[in-house]
Amino acid sequence: MSVRITDAAFEPWSQLAKYQREQAGQAAKTGATAVFVGSMRDFNEGDEVSGMFLEHYPGMTEKYLEKISATARTRWELEDSLIVHRVGELSPGDPIVLVAVWSAHRKAAFEACRWLMEELKAKAPFWKKEQLAKGSRWVEHNTPG
Amino acid sequence: MRVQVRFFAALRERAGTPALEVEVPAGATVARVWSAAVPEESFTDNVLAAKNMQYAGFDSLVEEGDEIAFFPPVTGGAG
Numbered sequence: 001m002s003v004r005i006t007d008a009a010f011e012p013w014s015q016l017a018k019y020q021r022e023q024a025g026q027a028a029k030t031g032a033t034a035v036f037v038g039s040m041r042d043f044n045e046g047d048e049v050s051g052m053f054l055e056h057y058p059g060m061t062e063k064y065l066e067k068i069s070a071t072a073r074t075r076w077e078l079e080d081s082l083i084v085h086r087v088g089e090l091s092p093g094d095p096i097v098l099v100a101v102w103s104a105h106r107k108a109a110f111e112a113c114r115w116l117m118e119e120l121k122a123k124a125p126f127w128k129k130e131q132l133a134k135g136s137r138w139v140e141h142n143t144p145g
Numbered sequence: 146m147r148v149q150v151r152f153f154a155a156l157r158e159r160a161g162t163p164a165l166e167v168e169v170p171a172g173a174t175v176a177r178v179w180s181a182a183v184p185e186e187s188f189t190d191n192v193l194a195a196k197n198m199q200y201a202g203f204d205s206l207v208e209e210g211d212e213i214a215f216f217p218p219v220t221g222g223a224g
Contacts, residue, residue, distance in 0.1 A: 060199070126219055
């Protein structure tokens, strides 16, 4: 179970491959791996977005993501989970979030991955500020899942 | 007693500072800390609070040295 916040651009697929390699001996137990990757769009609420600043609450953000990762393991039979979230200055197309869940069977993996993503969006302390042609604005609400 | 106050995102910009220290009476609530920190602004539904890095209600009691954070609704993730 791992939670990472990074202020540098990250490549989700190589992070995933690296994490899987580090789970030595686990592969035989995990019949199912569910992965979600969310990236930055170049449009929002009808406006073109040229850049983004992502703020977080160092300490609380990690604690919250660790808490939901632990809760997921009590609700589903999971072997492991990984959450990576970007902060700082982003450009359109940049990966923002990676959520991966490993379990014996697909139902738990799909459900826990979706649940972790929705919990993250609803309550993890992150805030987005968008750069538009006419200035910048804080995003006030997330799009429904 | 003294408590540490932190602001994030739009509230940090409105407050003009990321952090400050305020003096509140013993038995004060999170709401009392808010009025000590930003007396010119009333609480709205768009303000969330955390005490020592865990979500807390406005009526939650604070203690000496607590870190109380105020921030707008969160907008992390993507997709």
